[in-house]
Amino acid sequence: MRIIVAGGDGFCGWPTALYLSKQGHDVTIVDNLARRKIDNELHSNSVTPIASLEDRVAKWKEKTGKTIKTFIGDLNHYDFLCEVFRQVEPEAFVHFAEQRSAPYSMIDREHAVYTQSNNVIGNLNVLYAIKELAPECHLIKLGTMGEYGTPNIDIEEGYLEVEHKGRKDVVPYPKQPGSFYHLSKVHDSHNIMFACKVWGIRATDLNQGVVYGLHTEETEMDEQLVNRVDYDGVYGTALNRFITQAAIGHDLTVYGSGGQTRAFLNIEDTVRCVEIAAENPADRGEFRVFNQFTEWFSVQELAEKVQKVAAEENFNVELSHLDNPRVEAEDHYYHAVNTKLRDLGLEPHLLTDEVLRDILRTVVAHKDRIIKDNVLPSISWK
Ligand code: NAD
Ligand code: USQ
Numbered sequence: 079m080r081i082i083v084a085g086g087d088g089f090c091g092w093p094t095a096l097y098l099s100k101q102g103h104d105v106t107i108v109d110n111l112a113r114r115k116i117d118n119e120l121h122s123n124s125v126t127p128i129a130s131l132e133d134r135v136a137k138w139k140e141k142t143g144k145t146i147k148t149f150i151g152d153l154n155h156y157d158f159l160c161e162v163f164r165q166v167e168p169e170a171f172v173h174f175a176e177q178r179s180a181p182y183s184m185i186d187r188e189h190a191v192y193t194q195s196n197n198v199i200g201n202l203n204v205l206y207a208i209k210e211l212a213p214e215c216h217l218i219k220l221g222t223m224g225e226y227g228t229p230n231i232d233i234e235e236g237y238l239e240v241e242h243k244g245r246k247d248v249v250p251y252p253k254q255p256g257s258f259y260h261l262s263k264v265h266d267s268h269n270i271m272f273a274c275k276v277w278g279i280r281a282t283d284l285n286q287g288v289v290y291g292l293h294t295e296e297t298e299m300d301e302q303l304v305n306r307v308d309y310d311g312v313y314g315t316a317l318n319r320f321i322t323q324a325a326i327g328h329d330l331t332v333y334g335s336g337g338q339t340r341a342f343l344n345i346e347d348t349v350r351c352v353e354i355a356a357e358n359p360a361d362r363g364e365f366r367v368f369n370q371f372t373e374w375f376s377v378q379e380l381a382e383k384v385q386k387v388a389a390e391e392n393f394n395v396e397l398s399h400l401d402n403p404r405v406e407a408e409d410h411y412y413h414a415v416n417t418k419l420r421d422l423g424l425e426p427h428l429l430t431d432e433v434l435r436d437i438l439r440t441v442v443a444h445k446d447r448i449i450k451d452n453v454l455p456s457i458s459w460k
Contacts, residue, residue: 093297098353103356236369342374369415
C-alpha cells in the first residue's frame, strides 16, 4: 500500500514509518521538522540523541534495503500538500503531524493560537487534498482519549446511544477536553465527521491514550534509528517522565493527589494499531472511531510502579505531590471501552516491571543528556 506518514519524524510517527516499511508498504514521510525547532525554543532535548531525518532514512535503507521517501514541508501549505499527493497517490494517509503537547498549548495566547491553527487547518487541508486528489484514500487520524475528558459514565468508542424524551439516537460522544491542544483534536474530529458525511471520505479516528516506551523492533536495529524520549515539563508524558526522573535521582512529580486516571499504551502497540487500521479501511463516507489504549492507571499508581522498579535497579526516589499546574479532576470515575482494535487482532504489550526496567536502562545509558532544569513543570493552566 502507498502510505503517507505525516509527522513521521516524531515520537509516534518515526517507529510507525519504520514498521509499515518493514511490512512491505511503500512509505513516504511528510514532516516540517517543527518538533525539532520547538526543542530549540524550549532549550530542551530528547534523552536519546536523534539523528537528522536524512540520516535516519539513509540508515534504514542501509539496514533493510528499503526506501522511505521524505518531503519536508508543512500541512498548512496547501500547494505543498497537493504536490505530495500528486507524486505519492496515497492509498492511506496516517496523520500524526500536529502540535501535541497540552502544556505547550497553555503557555499563552500565541501558543494556543499556533496549536489550534497548526492542527485544525493542517487537518482541514488534508481533508481537502483527499477530496480533490485521492478520494479513495483512507485517512487514519491520530486523535486522543483526552477528547472525552473524565465523564462520570463509561467512555464509549466515539458514539453514545441516548434516549431523550422517549426517542433514541446514536450521537457523537460528548467531548470535555482539558486543554487548548485537546480541544484542537475535538475540532479535528468534527471536521472529519462532516467531510465524511458530505464528500464520502473514509476515515478512522484513533483516540490514543498516553504513549510510553521508545523501542520497537525496528528502532532497535541501529542506534541511528533510535526513537526520541521527551522528559521535560512540556513534552514529557507521565510515565516516560517518571522513569527519567528516577534515572537522575529526582523525586517523581505527581501533580496533586495523583488520583487522575488516564489510558495508556506502549509505542509497540501504537505502530500495530495503525497497521490494523490501514489493513481494515473504513468504508466510503464512514467516520470510524477506535479507542487506542491497552490499560488505564492513576498517576499515583504509575509513579509507584516506577518507584519500585527503580529501587530494584538501585535508584531510590520518593514521590513528590506537587501543586497541580493543570485544572483537572483528581478524583473521578474512569472506565473506557477499547474493544474495536482488539477485535481486529491487536495483542497488547502490557506494562510489566520488565518493560519499565528496559526503558529505565535505556534512559540511564543517556542520562548525561538530561537537562535537570527542565524536569519540573513550568506552565500553569490558570
Ligand atoms: P511529536 O511532536 O513527537 O511528532 C509530531 C510530528 O509532526 C513532529 O515531527 C512535527 O515536526 C510534525 N508536525 C507538526 N505539525 C506539522 C505540520 N503542520 N506539518 C508537518 N509536520 C508537522 O508527537 P507524537 O508524540 O509523535 O504524537 C503524534 C500524534 O499522536 C499527535 O497528533 C498527537 O496528538 C497524537 N497522540 C500522541 C500521544 C503521545 O502520548 N505521544 C498520545 C495520544 C495521541
Ligand atoms: N502528570 C503528572 N506528573 C507529571 C506529568 C503529568 O501527574 O510529571 C499527570 C497530568 O496532570 C495528567 C496525566 O499525568 O493528569 C497525563 O499527563 P501527560 O502529560 O502524560 O499527558 P497529556 O497532557 O494528557 O498528553 C499526552 C500527549 C498528548 C496525548 C495525550 C493522550 O502529550 O499528545 O493526546 O497524552 S490523553 O491523555 O489520553 O489525552
